[in-house]
Amino acid sequence: MRDLRYATLMTITLVLFFGTVLAQCSEAEIANCDSWDLKAYWNDSSNGCNCVKDFCFNVTCSETLCGANNTLRYDGTCDPDTSECVYQEMNCPEGCGYANPENTTEDYACIGEPVNDTTSDCIDPPDCTPFNKTLNETSCDCYIPIVQDNSTVNPCPQAQCHLFDNMELNETTCTCYTLITENNSPDTGSGLDELTGFITSIPSQLGTSTGVIVLFIAGIIILIIFFFTGNDNVETEKDLSEFDTLFKKRKEPKFKKKKKLSDSQLKREVEKKIYEEEDLEDIPQTDSGKKIYGG
Amino acid sequence: MVRVIAIISGKGGVGKTTTAANLGVSLAYDYHKDVVAIDANTTSSGLGLHLGNYHFKKTLNDVLKNRINIPEAIFNHPSGLKFIPSSTSINSIDADPAGIKRVVSHLEPYVDIILLDCPPTLGNETISGVDSANEIIIVANPDWASLLEARRVIDYANFKKKKIIGLVLNKEENVSEEFRQRVIDSMGIPIIASIPEDNAVIDSVTKRVPVVHLHPHSKAAKAYRKLIEEVTGEQFPRKFGIMSRIFG
Ligand SMILES: Nc1ncnc2c1ncn2[C@@H]1O[C@H](COP(=O)(O)OP(=O)(O)OP(=O)(O)O)[C@@H](O)[C@H]1O
Ligand SMILES: [Mg+2]
Numbered sequence: 001m002r003d004l005r006y007a008t009l010m011t012i013t014l015v016l017f018f019g020t021v022l023a024q025c026s027e028a029e030i031a032n033c034d035s036w037d038l039k040a041y042w043n044d045s046s047n048g049c050n051c052v053k054d055f056c057f058n059v060t061c062s063e064t065l066c067g068a069n070n071t072l073r074y075d076g077t078c079d080p081d082t083s084e085c086v087y088q089e090m091n092c093p094e095g096c097g098y099a100n101p102e103n104t105t106e107d108y109a110c111i112g113e114p115v116n117d118t119t120s121d122c123i124d125p126p127d128c129t130p131f132n133k134t135l136n137e138t139s140c141d142c143y144i145p146i147v148q149d150n151s152t153v154n155p156c157p158q159a160q161c162h163l164f165d166n167m168e169l170n171e172t173t174c175t176c177y178t179l180i181t182e183n184n185s186p187d188t189g190s191g192l193d194e195l196t197g198f199i200t201s202i203p204s205q206l207g208t209s210t211g212v213i214v215l216f217i218a219g220i221i222i223l224i225i226f227f228f229t230g231n232d233n234v235e236t237e238k239d240l241s242e243f244d245t246l247f248k249k250r251k252e253p254k255f256k257k258k259k260k261l262s263d264s265q266l267k268r269e270v271e272k273k274i275y276e277e278e279d280l281e282d283i284p285q286t287d288s289g290k291k292i293y294g295g
Numbered sequence: 296m297v298r299v300i301a302i303i304s305g306k307g308g309v310g311k312t313t314t315a316a317n318l319g320v321s322l323a324y325d326y327h328k329d330v331v332a333i334d335a336n337t338t339s340s341g342l343g344l345h346l347g348n349y350h351f352k353k354t355l356n357d358v359l360k361n362r363i364n365i366p367e368a369i370f371n372h373p374s375g376l377k378f379i380p381s382s383t384s385i386n387s388i389d390a391d392p393a394g395i396k397r398v399v400s401h402l403e404p405y406v407d408i409i410l411l412d413c414p415p416t417l418g419n420e421t422i423s424g425v426d427s428a429n430e431i432i433i434v435a436n437p438d439w440a441s442l443l444e445a446r447r448v449i450d451y452a453n454f455k456k457k458k459i460i461g462l463v464l465n466k467e468e469n470v471s472e473e474f475r476q477r478v479i480d481s482m483g484i485p486i487i488a489s490i491p492e493d494n495a496v497i498d499s500v501t502k503r504v505p506v507v508h509l510h511p512h513s514k515a516a517k518a519y520r521k522l523i524e525e526v527t528g529e530q531f532p533r534k535f536g537i538m539s540r541i542f543g
Contacts, residue, residue, distance in 0.1 A: 127454070176443060176481075280371035283378060285347040288502035288509060293324075293373035 025049035054080065061085035133174075144171065299399055299409045300460070300526070301335075301428035303452070304435060305444020307415035310465035311434045312336075313496060315412035316345035316505040317519045318526065322408055324374035324508070325532050326523075329406040331369070331377040333398065335424045336414045337390045340381040346372050347503045351380040356387035359394040365401050374508070377406070392420040399427040416444070417451055425455055432526075433484065434463045437470050442478060449482060461487030463522060468492045488522035490515055511535055 025033075025040040029049040033040040039054035061076025062085075076085040128135050128142035136143045170177050285293065302311045302318075312334075319332040334342035337356050343349050351370065357363045358379075370378045379398070382388075399409055413424040425431065431452045435445040445462070452459050462482055464470070467489050479486055490496075495513035499506035507516045507523075512535060520531045 176446075178439065280369055280377065283343070283347045283370045283372050285373060286503045289347045289373065289504045292504050292508050 055083035056080050059083055059085065061087070141172075296429070297403045297406060297409060298430055299403070299411065299428045300430045300432060301411040301413055301421075301424040301457075302432045302434060303413045303421055303425060303448050304415050304433065304441070305446070305448050306435070306441040309415070309434050309436045309441055310463070310490065311415070312341045312345055312412050313500070313506075314432065314434055314463055314465065314490075314519075314522070315342055315410050317507045317516075318523060319376045319378070319410050320346070320372060320374040320505045321507045321519070321523050322527070323372070323376035326527060326529070327375070328408055329377075330375075330408045330410065331379065331402050331406050332410040332412065333379045333395070334381040335392070335395055335411045335420050337381045337392055337420055338388050339414055340383050342378070342412045343380040343383075344503060345500060345505060346376070346378055348380075350383055354380050354382040354387070355395075355398065356382035356390040358398060359390035359392065360387055365398055392423040395420070395423045396427040417448060421448070422451075425452055425457060428457060431457050431459045432461065432463060432487075433459065433482075434465055437464055437467045437474065437478070442482065446482060449484060459484050460526060461485040463488045463490060465490045466492040487525040488518055490518040490522070 025042055026049070030040040033051035036051055037057060038051040039057060041050050041052040042048075043050050056078035059078045061078055075088040078085055126135070126140065126142055133142035133144055135141075168177055169175075300318075302315050304311050315332055319330055322328045323330045332342060332346075334340050334355060336342070337359065340354075343351060351368075353363050353368045355368055358365055358368050365379075368379050370380065372378055382390075395411070399411070402409055411424045411428055413421045415421075425448075433445050433449055433452075435441045449459065461484050462478070464475070464478065464486050468491060470489070475486060475489075491514045493506070493513055493515035495510040496506050496515045499509045502509055506513060507519045510516055517535070520535070524531055
């Protein structure tokens with residue numbers, strides 16, 4: 001029973017295999033049709049190879065063209081009855097256009113590699129507006145538009161380099177650059193120098209003994225002012241123990257993956273955290289911090 | 296509307312974090328505002344140190360890497376300030392700062408002011424900080440290198456149409472009026488505070504308490520109070536004259 005089933009299966013397979021192989025024109029038959037500019041065609045009903053006229057013989061459909069009306073035609077197939085190419089159509093992708101805008105009769109391919117339409121070569125053009133400049137679309141640079149009387153026009157109105165000491169304007173980048181001179185430090189006149197000069201000149205102006213008395217009284221007044229209103233006299237503290245703890249080797253915490261909260265849950269949680277302060281973890285404070293804020 | 300203020304600079308080390316810390320604790324403690332300070336330096340944190348601690352178990356980096364939810368990274372400063380630290384470890388330096396905007400918009404409904412302490416230069420964190428903010432404070436030192444770089448971040452903030460509150464001229468010493476005027480003219484924004492170079496600030500970083508509270512009578516603290524008045528448009532609630540020195 002089982003053997004019979006295998007035998008049937010094998011026969012069907014063999015018939016199908018040889019049937020397909022045989023139901024085709026041979027190479028000689030194809031070459032024969034070719035020589036008549038015809039196409040070899042297997043006729044199932046007559047079970048033989050015939051030559052038929054191929055309307056699409058030698059027709060190649062010129063696909064992926066960005067032609068008239070800015071249309072892209074692709075996947076062209078030849079209709080064997082009419083020998084016309086049938087295309088899929090879509091609008092040309094951005095960047096496609098005519099290579100030569102003057103000659104719009106010429107088609108050119110643009111799929112895969114968008115072609116620049118010569119109006120702009122800048123893919124990511126810089127913003128020239130903050131510098132009141134114009135974009136040069138070929139070089140992708142900002143440039144100063146030429147005006148007739150450029151002596152009165154400031155090309156970079158925002159970069160007022162003349163206001164700085166020793167600074168000149170770089171008109172291409174609209175930035176200021178420093179002219180290298182011997183003394184470049186900003187003018188920071190010291191009021192203290194003037195004050196000490198004035199005080200030391202008092203004795204000679206008033207006569208030595210009166211001067212000493214005046215200086216003594218002035219000194220006391222200055223001391224009082226400094227004591228009550230002056231700056232906290234803070235010594236820079238180099239507390240090395242702070243630095244020891246700062247750079248002590250520490251363990252990186254491990255995070256467990258948590259269930260993500262929805263937006264509304266999150267909002268509620270933020271609200272809770274912000275307004276119920278006891279829920280927030282405190283920032284550990286130094287002794288100074290505890291003294292100032294208590295706790 | 297919630298004020299989201301980004302503190303930015305061109306050059307590094309000019310005093311952004313010091314400014315953020317002092318503004319933060321004072322707005323919370325003295326003005327009783329609901330303030331969250333975010334250390335938007337995901338690759339070079341520092342604000343935590345000014346506020347008392349330098350290493351936190353949960354940070355902005357973890358939020359940005361979706362390891363934890365936003366509230367878990369909020370810490371409470373005894374001044375009342377809320378604080379989101381960023382990481383000091385190299386483990387999560389790849390956190391994407393673009394997510395800062397998401398953090399800001401989640402916090403907005405619950406607070407009065409959000410402060411963003413940004414890193415220097417116009418890197419991704421600063422760009423994300425500026426994009427998330429509606430107001431900007433620029434910090435610079437009175438030297439040309441710092442001011443020129445400041446100009447660039449001002450240009451960016453203007454380009455993004457953000458309101459620039461003004462320039463904090465930090466670590467200034469004996470700067471002439473003429474120099475200040477030049478700075479104002481060339482930066483195109485007002486100087487809203489001049490903070491003197493002051494040892495009290497260095498001490499406050501060591502002791503990890505912002506100078507406005509650690510040394511309230513110092514020159515720097517006085518200048519910071521002026522800045523806070525500029526930012527809030529309100530007079531400082533406490534007086535720090537001779538009487539307060541004598542009677543505490
Ligand atoms: N007014 C000041 N007087 C003295 N020292 C100051 C002053 N302001 C800041 N500093 C010191 O300068 C250092 C740098 O300040 P800060 O960390 O605030 O700068 P930053 O702009 O945040 O730096 P970064 O760009 O690295 O984030 C601090 O260690 C601080 O002690
Ligand atoms: Mg900083």
